[in-house]
Each structure stands twice: as C-alpha cells, then as structure tokens.
Amino acid sequence: MIPGYLNYSHPRGQSVHVGICGSIAVYKALDLIRDFVHTEMRVSVSLTESATQFITPLTVKGLGAELVYTTMFSLKDVYAHLYPGIDPQVFLIAPATANMIAKLANGLADDIISCQALAFNGTILVAPAMNPRMWHNPITQENVSRLHRHSNIEIIYPDTGDVACGDSGTGRLAFHNEIYFRVLKSIAPKDMKGERVLITLGPTREFWDPVRFWSNPSSGKMGAALALSAWMRGADVTCVCGPSDIWLPCEIKKINVISAREMYQACIDLWKDFSLGCLSAAVCDFRPKEKMAHKFKKQTTNKGLVIEFSQNPDILQLLGQRKGKDQILIGFAAESQEDFIELAKVKLDKKNLDLIVANKINVPHSGFNSDQNEVVLVSRKGEVIRLQKMSKADVSWKIWDQIFKV
Numbered sequence: 135m136i137p138g139y140l141n142y143s144h145p146r147g148q149s150v151h152v153g154i155c156g157s158i159a160v161y162k163a164l165d166l167i168r169d170f171v172h173t174e175m176r177v178s179v180s181l182t183e184s185a186t187q188f189i190t191p192l193t194v195k196g197l198g199a200e201l202v203y204t205t206m207f208s209l210k211d212v213y214a215h216l217y218p219g220i221d222p223q224v225f226l227i228a229p230a231t232a233n234m235i236a237k238l239a240n241g242l243a244d245d246i247i248s249c250q251a252l253a254f255n256g257t258i259l260v261a262p263a264m265n266p267r268m269w270h271n272p273i274t275q276e277n278v279s280r281l282h283r284h285s286n287i288e289i290i291y292p293d294t295g296d297v298a299c300g301d302s303g304t305g306r307l308a309f310h311n312e313i314y315f316r317v318l319k320s321i322a323p324k325d326m327k328g329e330r331v332l333i334t335l336g337p338t339r340e341f342w343d344p345v346r347f348w349s350n351p352s353s354g355k356m357g358a359a360l361a362l363s364a365w366m367r368g369a370d371v372t373c374v375c376g377p378s379d380i381w382l383p384c385e386i387k388k389i390n391v392i393s394a395r396e397m398y399q400a401c402i403d404l405w406k407d408f409s410l411g412c413l414s415a416a417v418c419d420f421r422p423k424e425k426m427a428h429k430f431k432k433q434t435t436n437k438g439l440v441i442e443f444s445q446n447p448d449i450l451q452l453l454g455q456r457k458g459k460d461q462i463l464i465g466f467a468a469e470s471q472e473d474f475i476e477l478a479k480v481k482l483d484k485k486n487l488d489l490i491v492a493n494k495i496n497v498p499h500s501g502f503n504s505d506q507n508e509v510v511l512v513s514r515k516g517e518v519i520r521l522q523k524m525s526k527a528d529v530s531w532k533i534w535d536q537i538f539k540v
C-alpha cells in the first residue's frame with residue numbers, strides 16, 4: 135500500500151484503465167488496483183484470456199473495478215474493443231507479457247487489450263514482466279524499442295532480481311510505487327515543465343566517533359512529497375538526501391550525503407543550474423568539534439562527558455545569498471513558540487527567500503516523522519496562507535501551487 139504521507143487528493147475522480155496479461159505477476163496488479171481505488175480513482179480493467187488462468191473477473195470486481203472486460207465479443211457491449219477510446223486518461227498495461235509487447239509493437243489487435251490499446255487516444259504505460267531470458271531476447275528488445283518511439287507509449291522498465299521460476303535477472307515487474315506514481319504523473323498537470331528543482335530532505339548526521347552521531351528524527355517524508363509533486367508536474371528534480379530510507383522514483387536524481395557539510399557542498403555546487411530550490415532538510419546546526427578516529431571508550435572518563443560543538447554552514451542562507459534574479463528559493467521554519475509565524479518571517483528576510491513554510495513542531499500528528507503536516511505559508515510579499523492539517527503529499531502540492539503566485 136502507498137504510505138499515508140503520499141496520499142494525494144488531486145487524482146480523485148480521475149480514471150485509469152488497467153490491462154492485465156497472463157503472468158505470475160498478476161497478483162501485483164491487484165495491489166495496484168486496490169491503491170487506485172483507495173485514491174478514489176475510477177478503475178476499469180481488461181483481462182486477457184491468459185490472465186483469467188491466474189485470476190477471475192470477480193477478483194478485480196471485488197477490489198472495486200467498475201467495469202471488467204474479458205472479451206471483445208459480448209452482446210452486452212459490442213464496442214468493448216474500443217473502450218476507453220477517446221477518454222484522454224491513462225491506460226496501464228501491467229503486467230505486460232512479451233506476447234502483448236510484440237502485439238503492441240506491430241499493431242496487432244486480436245485480443246481485448248491489444249485492441250483497446252490500438253483504439254486508445256491517451257497515454258499508454260507498459261510495465262513488462264517476464265522471465266529474464268525472454269526479456270533479453272533481441273526480438274523482445276526490438277519490440278520494446280519500437281514502442282519507445284511512440285510518443286503516447288511509455289515503458290516502465292522491469293526490475294532486476296529473483297523471478298518466480300527461480301531464475302535471476304531483469305524481468306520482474308517494476309516496484310509497486312514506481313508504477314502507481316507513473317500513473318499519477320501521467321494525469322497530473324505539467325505546469326512545472328522546464329523547471330529544474332533542487333530539494334534537500336531528511337536529517338544530517340554529525341559523527342563524533344565511528345559509532346556515535348548527533349542528529350534529529352527527520353524522516354525526509356516532506357521533502358520526498360515535494361520531490362514527487364514537482365516531478366509529477368513535469369519538473370526535472372534532484373534531491374540531496376540526508377540519511378533516510380525514503381523511496382523516490384528512478385526518474386528523480388538522488389545525491390546521498392551524511393553530514394551538513396556534505397549537504398552544503400552538494401547544494402552549493404548544484405544551485406546555479408536550478409530555477410527552484412526548496413530546502414526541507416532538518417540540517418544539524420552544530421557538529422562535534424572533533425571526530426575521533428576510534429571508538430570512544432567509556433573507561434576514559436568517570437565524570438560524565440562534555441562535547442564541544444562547532445557551527446555548521448546555513449545552507450539555505452548561503453543559497454539565498456547566491457540567488458539569481460530568476461531563481462526562487464523556499465525554506466522551512468520549524469518552531470515551537472506561539473509566535474512561529476513572526477519567527478518564520480524573520481527567517482524569510484534573513485535568508486532572502488521567496489516563500490517560507492512555517493511549522494509548529496509541537497502540533498500532535500504533524501511535522502517530524504508524521505504522515506501529515508499543518509503549516510502556514512508566508513510569501514515574500516507578506517501573504518499568509520494557513521493550511522489545515524493534511525497529508526504531506528497535499529501540503530507539497532499546495533506549496534508548488536503557491537509558488538507560481540509569488
């Protein structure tokens with residue numbers, strides 16, 4: 135299931151047609167259907183005859199599919215082969231077998247899915263799943279390249295790993311989130327196309343000895359949601375990530391760092407090539423003055439421990455100082471005091487920002503590590519927008535909505 139912080143409202147009411155072919159990976163398509171239904175999207179499904187060897191129409195109906203097609207030849211709907219036709223929404227074929235890819239690449243239309251795909255006007259996402267030898271076969275590869283040349287067809291490339299038959303290699307259906315968000319991306323507005331977005335996310339770790347560090351509970355969820363939203367809206371996104379196991383789609387570039395100084399170096403090097411910066415990382419303001427080469431032994435002290443700290447660079451402030459006239463910079467302000475909006479305004483001015491996202495860190499089920507956030511957006515022009523508590527995904531969407539008004 136898609137984690138709560140990535141619950142988006144914008145796809146509600148939109149429709150996706152899922153074509154399922156005969157592969158052992160069909161069980162993964164069922165999870166995708168569940169997530170689309172959970173997102174309140176309208177789901178319809180077509181099953182090839184081979185797919186019905188693995189699952190029945192009742193299975194997908196039971197999961198919430200509104201319409202289920204298994205044949206082109208039914209008196210109930212003589213035009214089943216043309217569904218969803220000119221509806222400009224998305225058609226996902228997952229799992230797509232080597233056979234289906236060959237048919238699509240050659241314009242064959244002798245089963246319900248290949249026929250519907252040929253008659254479809256919108257984006258077709260093809261997620262292959264097959265044995266690695268079948269995937270690497272030059273004929274399959276040639277068919278995939280042929281599909282690639284069509285602007286309305288996108289391939290969601292298979293993963294590498296163990297496959298059901300016991301072989302290992304490339305051919306496993308792509309990871310669930312990767313497919314789910316490619317579908318959401320295909321129906322999202324592309325109002326951030328042409329933007330190059332730099333995002334920092336997660337905590338930093340400031341090591342004192344090889345096994346001990348200074349850090350904070352940041353999960354990177356807010357930054358990941360910002361990255362996904364910008365990517366879905368057409369931006370080219372790069373994330374500089376502090377240590378966290380947060381998932382990001384493969385089309386988002388990820389630079390992993392550990393300490394604040396590494397994050398600073400990465401951001402300073404990149405910033406001039408970006409049009410938008412959004413620094414959501416919870417950077418440690420201080421680091422232990424010394425980093426010991428060997429593990430500190432407790433026997434060396436019997437009077438407690440005093441560690442001296444040095445100040446880390448303020449990455450946001452330094453990017454603000456180097457901000458060009460066409461660049462936009464967004465920061466966060468994590469505050470625990472009542473006058474948090476005033477404190478955020480001070481940070482906005484001091485760091486030369488266009489927008490600041492103020493969050494009061496002691497609100498229950500909001501902020502650090504939570505799936506939701508309750509924030510106030512403050513713009514350079516002095517506009518104050520209070521957002522009610524919502525998923526981090528929706529907060530990030532609204533931040534980008536707001537930025538075009540700055």
Ligand code: CTP
Binds near residue numbers: 394413414419446447
């Ligand atoms: N930030 C940064 N580099 C730092 C500290 C903070 O880039 N060394 C960025 C954060 O990513 C965030 C913003 O600055 O976007 C504000 O961070 P916050 O912790 O709220 O405030 P600080 O500026 O560190 O000030 P203070 O801790 O005194 O509130």
